[in-house]
Amino acid sequence: MYKLLVYPFTMEDSCITKYCNMLQDYELTSLVCLEGAYENGRAAGEFDGVETDLVITDDFNMEIDKCDVVLLLDKNFNELKDTYIKRINTAMAKNKIVMTNKMIYDFYLKEFSCNKNIRILDNIQEAGENFFTYDKRMSQPDIPVVTVMSMGENCNKFEAQLDLRKKFQDKGYKVLQFGTKDYCDLYGFIKIPSFLMSKDISIDKKIYMFNYYINKEVLKDDYDVIILGVAGGLLPVNRYVTNYFGEIPLVVSSALNIDINVLCLYHNNEIKVENLYECREFGKGRLGCFTDYYYMSDRQFRISYDHNIEYIILDRKYCINNIPIIEDETLKFCHVLDTDIKDSMLNSLVEELEENVALV
Template structure:
């Protein structure tokens, strides 16, 4: 299937991974990005958004900066700052649809707005595709937990925006390159564009009890094991593993807890914020993982995102600062006494090394057979 040439909108750090892992995308080829003027990205390299290094695309302020012949569709994505759909987003999409451009949605849209978009695309005879997984599950009759008989890798985060999805994509690509048959549940709702499973919508539903979510997730992973016969399963865990403080709850680690009760990890990666940490912090976080999530933290990824605590305290809203990726490699060396490896997922060598390290961890436990 030929990939559609697409422009990403509204572009910011939340969608930068689509460019960095564009070669893995099976649905569309990202050929450009459009960002609102006030987001301080227009005219800059798209890599500025996540601080992970240059990508080679310049951020445009509007779709009109691109030739109509150069793209086939617009990809609607999540962004850190929310835009008014009816006042800002819809008019832009309406103009693009009138030019014959299809719409690809990677974000959950309210039912009323979704109907507007579907009707708009239908009336203009252009395609509308939504890759958000919102299927309603059927509750199994038995409520016991089934064992998963292949190794499972957790990708956890101390909080949001810690590059967990970049890690997941690096593992997905790297393990496949080594010859393993890999199955994966991504931490986002549109993993299917990369060829793996999306994070199930039922885990976020208010209509399903926490107990039933645990059972349903366990059954989902078991079906993947039976149907796909993987050598290893990667599970990207959304959200943070705990509240940072009373102002930064991050879901209180509830979703990671439910996932850990549904499936036991054989190896785990924890991605953390860029901060000054004591060795005691890492000891405590490993105890937390062991007793709350039944998991051993095998290595850490140090992200380039730092919480802006002063702004959070003042505004009572999440705020982040971005650190140049060059500082991460220096910071990693300060934690050698922790006795666990630290990686920088924006470093190409670390992208390869973290894959090999996880293989070594699992091979040491004789959990992955040598399939090469």
């Protein structure tokens, strides 16, 4: 069991502490924020509602001796490259393993020689001829496909993926899962392939490549279900915040027949049943499947005067007191903070597949 330090920890990645019992082969021992950050000195449970003895600190040098592995996130990396280099060098000097994404990994290698203790967290596939056939035929997996999409970034999408993983595994199903965070591997599943985010590959090639890739992965074991976290938002917010015009959801839904889609929404205590039906019909036209499952976040966003998007994590008590009530026979709705209703919705999702598809 490896002891894990997370740096820099922010409220946005509180899922790491909330779901720390799902980490595979890792024990979460240290949460280190940026120097002087809001989180410094606060209990980790303040952000996720989980009882824990972990206290967030900005003292990296003190915490580094408690861990075996440093998970280096890319929050503020572009503004703090020198700080990141210092943190990596400190970990290297103490013979710690550093796990990070390709952007930080490549930048570090430009400055320093390769070190076996720094490891890349990414799913990089060679985009060669093997990823699509010349006649461009596609085939569909013979097991159900469940997707998790969202209206935009920072919408508790990864939490929904972890909740689904736990529910299916608790019921004894073998899950083939691809997620949206760099650190999916720590939870035992795979990050979505990086070619989906490439700017140098056309949409039609991405569709054929992704279809080939998923079918290839399905053959590696006797899986019962595929769970796909889909990066990016489903549609633009406005002409400045485009969510890449929903490209990745379009690629995934074009490459695969989706059996069930879960849509993550920003917190909105005024949302109505008719609003969700509008989403349902939009999903049918855009994705080729109805979206009957909705997972509401504890987050909202606002657009600044210079057209940048800013994400806000709402007060936990406020959210719990303002969860909208959606009562409908067709639509299934839960809030990330309402554990009972959430569990009921996830049970309904599994039961729907069990009734309509022969899960073995």
